[in-house]
Amino acid sequence: MIVSKTLDYAVRTLTYLGKRQSGKTVLMKEIAESQKIPLSYLAKVMRQLVKAGIVFSEYGPNGGYSLKKTPSEITLRQVYEAVEGTLRMVECFDVSGISCVFTSCCGQADVWQEIEKKLLDILGSITIQDIIARECVYPEKLLFTNKSENKHANS
Amino acid sequence: MIVSKTLDYAVRTLTYLGKRQSGKTVLMKEIAESQKIPLSYLAKVMRQLVKAGIVFSEYGPNGGYSLKKTPSEITLRQVYEAVEGTLRMVECFDVSGISCVFTSCCGQADVWQEIEKKLLDILGSITIQDIIARECVYPEKLLFTNKSENKHANS
DNA sequence: TACATCGTGGATATATGATGTCCAAATTAA
């Protein structure tokens, strides 16, 4: 019941791209550095986002990434499924497809599937735009000062 | 975003105990065998349920386990927290307590915490009784035949 | 008291998956 680092990376990247949305592409290197994501790991995450049709990628010099949809069209559910695959709260079948002995008569499986459905609805109702909107009002300032001690001046 | 085997074991055990609720204690061995849970692993799970105040344990001959509350008083949230600890969807602090650089200005963290809250509400609204009620109507029959091929006669 | 029964506690192993690294190939601009 946890947001993996991979998902965290993906969401951060998308909000970052969402704010740059002037049609210009952004280098993977820039994303990695600004978001403190290991470059070679980010590469893997980006591939998944591209394959899912969420971001657009371009090769070569002047290449990079940009959003393929507007931030308000990208839901958390899409992002989740891009990097984690289909959400499944209970795994009633093992890797070789053999079902749990209790599957045919299990009240628990039903319950988890209902919860899963509700959770999917929630994830589907939240967009990258929502996340951008929830950032504090002076984001650029902080982003550009995070090499220093990131101290709060709220006295 | 997954129900661990441990949690699955815990819920199965509690529904099993819930159905035996005549005040009588049940041996760990019986639970393990009927629920196909490794005995020595179940031991660990039971300890957590006892510590959480959900089940009652008794030493010695005639010992065993029984529910400390009625099935309708035990919520999934309680069970989750007993075996997994506090639900936290995002981990914005590493093990040594150092916070993520973005914590002070992160829209994502807010969003996950709201989702977390909703999920906790859902988990808190579902009880072991609900799960028992959702089992199919001939549970004993199936439970006692699972040494055979568990074939369905629904033609 | 002595003994058998059964849960407790913690140390330790094993398996699985998440995270991170590396390098060669593909694509494109200049």
Added chain:
DNA sequence: TTAATTTGGACATCATATATCCACGATGTA
């Protein structure tokens, strides 16, 4: 062609979930 950049996959590393083991503590019975 050459440099810049993403792509793809193999591989290494690390963390955690799962499982096992064994000595100990508590309780009933005789």
